[in-house]
Amino acid sequence: MPLVLPTAEAVYVPQCGAGGGRSVVVLGSTGSVGSQAIDVIAAHPERFRAVALAAGGANPALLARQALQTGARMVAVTNPSAVREFTDAFTALAWAEGTSRRPLPVVLPGAEGLSAAAGWPCDVVLNALPGAAGLPATLTALKAGSLVALANKESLVAGGELIRRVAGPGQIVPVDCGHSAIMQCLPGWAYACPVPGVQRLILTCSGGPFRTHTRAQLAAVTPAQTLAHPRWRMGPLVTVNSATLVNKGLELIEAQTLFGLGYDRLSVVIHPQSVVHSMAEYTDGSALAQAAPPDMRLPIAAALAWPQRPPPGVVASLDWTRAHTWAFEPVDEDRFPALALACHAGRLGGTAPAAFNAANEEAVTAFLTGAIPFTAITDAIEQTLNHHTPVPDHDLTPDAVQAADAWARQHTRNHLLGLPAPIRGLAPNPARPAKEA
Ligand SMILES: NC(=O)c1ccc[n+]([C@@H]2O[C@H](COP(=O)([O-])OP(=O)(O)OC[C@H]3O[C@@H](n4cnc5c(N)ncnc54)[C@H](OP(=O)(O)O)[C@@H]3O)[C@@H](O)[C@H]2O)c1
Incomplete structure (x- = not known):
């Protein structure tokens, strides 16, 4: 059963424009997608208003500016030591801009704060957190009954089956530009697949x-x-x-x-x-x-506005008076093996996609610190997948996903450091059901 359904069948269709626009929670507001979402919301107050924001705390000044700009009632800052910097920055900015009577939002620290933001009463939660760490927030927002505009693709990859169990019909709207494009190419904005x-x-x-x-x-x-x-x-x-x-x-x-x-x-x-x-x-x-x-503000606005079209002028239209050349070419899977590996993990199902994703995140961290070459990233994913025994879909639990994620990270680190791989029977794969471990 696909997660996205035709508009007519979807029960999660907030009233666009009711009560001063759709209320939106932005998770990861200071990041690339999150900041662009704040731009869209600020440019279209008749359609959207931000009611809560969440960020890690690496950029408290930007978070404070966003809180002041949007008037969000609640701000979650995962790193507790950044809370003071956020409140100081908010107060200083409010004073400097002559808006000092705007009250400081409720500020909630830590993972609990992030969870509170994900479950905050609203029409739409935009999940723009990076990595598999975004999965709990997706599940919390779905359980709270909000429409989820999902940029955090890792949620669906690592926990697709868990999400499927809690998501109502049409409760997820994709933000990734490719999936947003596909939903727009299915009949009448109706993202019913398989569409005849x-x-x-x-x-x-x-x-x-x-x-x-x-x-x-x-x-x-x-x-x-x-x-x-x-x-x-x-x-x-x-x-x-x-x-x-x-x-x-x-x-x-x-x-x-x-x-x-x-x-x-x-x-x-x-x-x-x-x-x-x-x-x-x-x-x-x-x-x-x-x-x-190529501008992420359009798929972001499309998700926030669904099933209506995004507001006019989100991005400038293509200039059809100029000559354009569009090229399309096949992927060379020898040089770029990631697609075949992903399909393999997807077909295996269960915890295999979570292991694929976790291995990749570890390998990317190692690459960015200069520890491994670029091509070792996909080699490491393949190596980890080859050693992973997935928990099947019907046995999948949040704990199994978390265990697979942790196992795959450890396995990948061992592999990249040249340490012995965990061996079945000697160093059991915690993602395997207990009876097999
Ligand atoms: N960027 C794009 O164009 C694009 C397009 C399609 C899909 N996506 C997907 O969208 C997601 C976000 O990508 P991005 O490029 O926007 O990431 P990014 O620029 O790295 O931003 C991540 C945001 O999440 C926050 N964050 C990170 N860890 C957190 C935590 N533990 N608690 C609370 N907030 C946390 C960060 O805050 P701090 O900086 O304070 O830590 C930041 O606001 C990813 O899943 C990505 O695949 C992105």
């Missing part, structure tokens, strides 16, 4: 900065080169994932969880211009594509 007549979903992919590199050249790229994405400004994890194509691999698993068409009917095609954001191919020979400038 849809034979394939095609995710486009910029190919990243190393699209034309040989395997030897890939082995020599530096973290700085990798973080300079040609089209998108994103957080470090997703930028590296874009360069390895792990990001597209995660998106394949995400597409399967959201639309349920089957891995054999999902494809990826390289499109360096990043204007066509994805396509739905129909059995009649047509492919419907969504095209727009």
